[in-house]
Amino acid sequence: YPYRTGAIEEDYEVGQDLGAGQFAVVKRVRHRKTGKFYAAKYIRKRKVKTSRRGVPQEEIEKEIAVLQDLDHPRIVKLRESWNTANEIILVLELVSGGELFDYLAEREQLTENEAAGIIKQVLETISYMHELKIAHFDLKPENVMCLPGNVPAGGAPKIKLVDFGLSQRCDLGIEVTAMHGTPEFVAPEVLAFEPIGLEADLWSIGVITYILLSGCSPFQGDDKAETFQRIAQMDYSFDDEDFAGVSQDAKDFIEMLFTRNPLERATAKDCLKSSWIKRFTPEGVAIDVEAEMRVLR
Numbered sequence: 563y564p565y566r567t568g569a570i571e572e573d574y575e576v577g578q579d580l581g582a583g584q585f586a587v588v589k590r591v592r593h594r595k596t597g598k599f600y601a602a603k604y605i606r607k608r609k610v611k612t613s614r615r616g617v618p619q620e621e622i623e624k625e626i627a628v629l630q631d632l633d634h635p636r637i638v639k640l641r642e643s644w645n646t647a648n649e650i651i652l653v654l655e656l657v658s659g660g661e662l663f664d665y666l667a668e669r670e671q672l673t674e675n676e677a678a679g680i681i682k683q684v685l686e687t688i689s690y691m692h693e694l695k696i697a698h699f700d701l702k703p704e705n706v707m708c709l710p711g712n713v714p715a716g717g718a719p720k721i722k723l724v725d726f727g728l729s730q731r732c733d734l735g736i737e738v739t740a741m742h743g744t745p746e747f748v749a750p751e752v753l754a755f756e757p758i759g760l761e762a763d764l765w766s767i768g769v770i771t772y773i774l775l776s777g778c779s780p781f782q783g784d785d786k787a788e789t790f791q792r793i794a795q796m797d798y799s800f801d802d803e804d805f806a807g808v809s810q811d812a813k814d815f816i817e818m819l820f821t822r823n824p825l826e827r828a829t830a831k832d833c834l835k836s837s838w839i840k841r842f843t844p845e846g847v848a849i850d851v852e853a854e855m856r857v858l859r
C-alpha cells in the first residue's frame with residue numbers, strides 16, 4: 563500500500579485533538595501547501611502478536627481498503643495514509659460539526675422530525691454500503707458526525723459516517739468473527755456467535771433511533787454482562803415517560819429493527835419505505851403550539 567513515509571509534520575501543521583478511541587486519536591491538521599483542514603486519525607500499531615495494545619497492521623489496512631472502496635457524500639473520504647514507527651496515520655476529510663452524540667447531549671432528546679431526518683441519512687448511507695456487501699459493524703452516535711452550519715428549525719443536521727475500523731466485506735453473506743462492537747449497540751446474533759452479516763447494522767440503527775427519540779439506551783445495564791444479557795433476551799420496553807408523545811409509527815419502526823432473526827429483520831431499503839421515514843419533512847414541521855398543548859392537557 564503506497565504509504566507516505568517520513569514525518570507528517572513535513573506536510574501538515576498538527577492542531578488540536580478532535581476525539582480519541584481505544585487505540586486511536588483524531589487530530590485536526592492543516593495542509594501547509596493548500597491551507598485546507600483535515601482530520602488525522604493516529605492509529606497505534608500492534609508490534610507484538612500477543613500484545614493487547616494497538617491494532618495489527620493488516621486490520622488497519624482493512625479499514626483503508628474499505629474507505630478506498632466507498633465513494634458516497636455521507637462517508638468521510640480518505641486523502642492519504644502515513645506509516646510511521648509506531649502509528650499509521652489516516653488523513654481523512656474533516657467533519658467539523660461534532661459528533662451526533664454531542665448534538666443529542668445538548669438537546670436531551672430530539673423531535674421525531676429531527677430524529678427521522680438523521681436516521682434517513684444513515685439508512686441511505688448504509689443502503690449504499692450494503693449494496694456493496696460492506697457492513698459498518700460499529701454504528702453508534704459517536705461514529706455519526708454532523709456537518710457545521712445551521713439546521714432548519716425542526717429539520718436535521720447533515721451527517722457523515724466516520725470510523726470504519728470494524729467494517730467488513732460480507733460477500734458470503736455471513737462472516738463469523740468473534741467481533742467486538744460497542745456493547746449497547748451490538749446485535750443479538752453477535753453475542754450468540756452466530757454468523758453475522760449486514761443485518762447487524764440495522765439492529766444498531768434501531769438502538770440509535772430509540773436513543774434519539776427517548777434519550778435512553780434500550781438495553782443498557784449496570785455492566786457489560788447485564789447489557790449483553792438484556793440484548794440476548796430482547797429485554798426492552800417503551801417506557802411511557804421516556805416515550806411520551808412519541809408516535810406509534812416511530813415505535814413500529816424500532817420494533818421492525820429489533821427482530822431477533824436477522825433474516826426477518828427489516829433491511830435498509832425496507833426502512834426507507836416505512837411510513838415513519840416517509841413522513842419526514844426536511845424543512846421541519848411548523849409546530850402548532852395549540853395542538854401540542856391540547857395533547858399535553
Ligand SMILES: Cc1ccnnc1
Nearest residue numbers: 588601655656657724
Ligand atoms: C473525528 C473525525 C473523523 C473524521 N473526520 N472528521 C472528524
